[in-house]
Amino acid sequence: MNTHFNTLRVRWAGPAVLSVLLGLAVTPRTAVAAVTEPPSAATAATRTMAVACYQEAIAYIDAWIAYIEAWRDYENTLPGGTEQEIMDAARRLDQAASAVGTAGWRLVKCLAPFASSGPIIP
Amino acid sequence: MKTLLLLAALAAVTAVTAVTACDRRTSPTENGARAVTGIVELRFGTLAERYDLRVERTDQGFASSLTPIGGGHPPGRGLLGLAFVRPDAGAGDPIVIPTPQGTVTTRLTYRPLGPWHVLDRAAVSVAVPQLGAGPEFTVAVLEPRLVR
Numbered sequence: 507m508n509t510h511f512n513t514l515r516v517r518w519a520g521p522a523v524l525s526v527l528l529g530l531a532v533t534p535r536t537a538v539a540a541v542t543e544p545p546s547a548a549t550a551a552t553r554t555m556a557v558a559c560y561q562e563a564i565a566y567i568d569a570w571i572a573y574i575e576a577w578r579d580y581e582n583t584l585p586g587g588t589e590q591e592i593m594d595a596a597r598r599l600d601q602a603a604s605a606v607g608t609a610g611w612r613l614v615k616c617l618a619p620f621a622s623s624g625p626i627i628p
Numbered sequence: 629m630k631t632l633l634l635l636a637a638l639a640a641v642t643a644v645t646a647v648t649a650c651d652r653r654t655s656p657t658e659n660g661a662r663a664v665t666g667i668v669e670l671r672f673g674t675l676a677e678r679y680d681l682r683v684e685r686t687d688q689g690f691a692s693s694l695t696p697i698g699g700g701h702p703p704g705r706g707l708l709g710l711a712f713v714r715p716d717a718g719a720g721d722p723i724v725i726p727t728p729q730g731t732v733t734t735r736l737t738y739r740p741l742g743p744w745h746v747l748d749r750a751a752v753s754v755a756v757p758q759l760g761a762g763p764e765f766t767v768a769v770l771e772p773r774l775v776r
């Protein structure tokens with residue numbers, strides 16, 4: 507039995523090892539490469555980008571604060587305001603929301619080169 | 629005889645492995661994918677706008693075009709440079725930018741679509757001590773599809 511096992515080992519070891527090596531050689535490694543990005547490089551790049559997008563962040567937060575003030579103005583106008591006053595407040599609120607949209611888009615555009623992976627689309 | 633059978637089995641396994649590897653290497657681009665389409669949705673408070681998105685693969689990268697849906701405003705020229713599609717996923721946590729008036733936090737996620745990565749969602753939130761938390765600004769790409 508022991509002799510038979512040894513014979514098998516001698517006969518099959520070569521082809522088996524060769525087959526495994528050949529299989530490994532032709533298997534793509536793109537999936538592995540995709541997740542081996544050095545985290546330190548990404549962190550440094552994110553910091554650089556964040557600094558570069560500072561003006562966009564300032565513009566966004568200014569627009570955001572203006573929107574909150576327009577919203578409060580709209581709410582204060584509703585109880586006793588005339589139709590014209592309410593319409594004016596609503597128009598200012600829409601304009602403030604559009605300004606946030608524009609500033610937000612610019613900020614996202616600036617920061618987009620640095621993003622995290624999400625779920626796979628089925 | 630057993631030797632021949634086992635050799636044949638090993639050769640078959642190797643052949644299957646090679647074919648599978650070749651199949652994985654064939655990206656949608658090689659199969660003819662040349663664009664990504666979808667719907668871009670902007671949301672903030674009372675603002676809600678939708679655009680038809682088409683991103684063409686070009687020699688220089690990706691070129692986006694947005695068409696308003698439902699009578700929305702056409703996006704300004706400066707806004708079209710947003711990277712809706714990119715060749716890699718990138719990496720990073722939410723990006724926090726402190727300003728004198730408050731803190732702006734942006735979270736961007738991309739997800740794989742064929743050989744590329746498509747913007748899944750971008751969300752910008754603000755924390756201002758005097759005003760507290762308010763609505764988030766979000767940009768999302770809905771129903772992304774590869775066009776061959």
